[in-house]
Amino acid sequence: MSRKALFAVAAAVLLVPAGASAQLATGQVNVTATVDAYASITGTGDVEFGSLSRVADNVVDPAGGAGAALRTATFNGDVDITFSSVPATLSGPNGAALAVTLNCAYDDGTGWSAASECSTATFALDNTLAGLATATVGVGGEITAAAVQSVAAGSYSGSLTIVITAR
Amino acid sequence: MRGWLLATLLGAFGAALLEPGDVAGQTPFLLVPTQPLDFGRLAPGVPARVASTDVVRRGEVRLQGEGTTSVVFTLPDHLAGPGGARVPLVFAADDGLWQIRNRQVRFDPAQPFTIRLNPNADEARIFLGGTALPAPGQPAGRYTATVTVMTVQTGT
DSSP, X not given: OOHHHHHHHHHHHXXXXXXXXXXXXXXXXXXXXXXXXXXXXXXXXXXXXXXXXXXXXXXXXXXTOTTOEEEEEEESSXXXXXXXXXXXXXXXXXGOEEEOEEEEEEESSSOBOOOEETTTOEEEEOOOSSSOEEEEEEEEEEEOHHHHHTSOSSOOBOOOEEEEEEO | OHHHXXXXXXHHHHXXXXXXXXXXXXXXXXXXXXXXXXXXXXXXXXXXXXXXXXXXXXXXXXXXXXXXXXEEEEOOSEEEOGGGOEEEEEOOTTOEXXXXXXXXXXXXXXXXXXXXXXXXXXXXXXXXXXEEOOOTTOOOEEEEEEEEEEEEEEEO
């Protein structure tokens, strides 16, 4: 309560006419709000396997390795990050399909997590800050030499979706 | 210190002035909270105002009794939320509104004001609006605060 208000109340009490009484009553009004969850995924860049080897497996480490695609997740509450429409093959010339295993990892500021297959991964990230928290999500994967040996030369591509859900 | 001083003042005067014999002939005032001030869902970074004319979201307390009374609000400066997070609150000079029957009067909730209830007035409805200022990175969750309303009867 402001000093002005305090003295006004005190004065009000003091100014009660002689013979009258002053009565106090108090009540409370609750104030409520719910701050909505907020989350975003930003960043650009592809998972880049480059020119594929037919004699050695082709691996991109999702934990910030060369060729990994990195995205920044920003959130104001606890979130789960999952991946949908994760391709098992990349599409190439004339409908050719190149088998791929896409792996994902995250770094919430404490270091990279272990990589896991994106198709089944769920990253539970907690926001312990009094503000926005961020984490880096990395996507990489593996294309085996055997898989490369069985497909035509050309450019192959695919895509997955990163899903961030408030808990 | 101010709170202690106020408590002391009120305690002293309350004890002195609320002797059973003193209240004879007067209808005691009563404050009845009837509706919270509800900002609803807030988007981080987006200020939200509830007007004192917003019948759904404004706070309301009903003042019942008879006579003249001074009304004082103790206004919080923030809503408290998860993990100690805070959403600042601002109360503007026109965020208060009281109504007796069809008569409405705006007031500044940061300042004391006086209401007179006639014997046939039934009650005064006191409304409170305000503005919440969530930060862009405001943590998600439920936030609460409490407004205290105090009346001191000053006349019959």
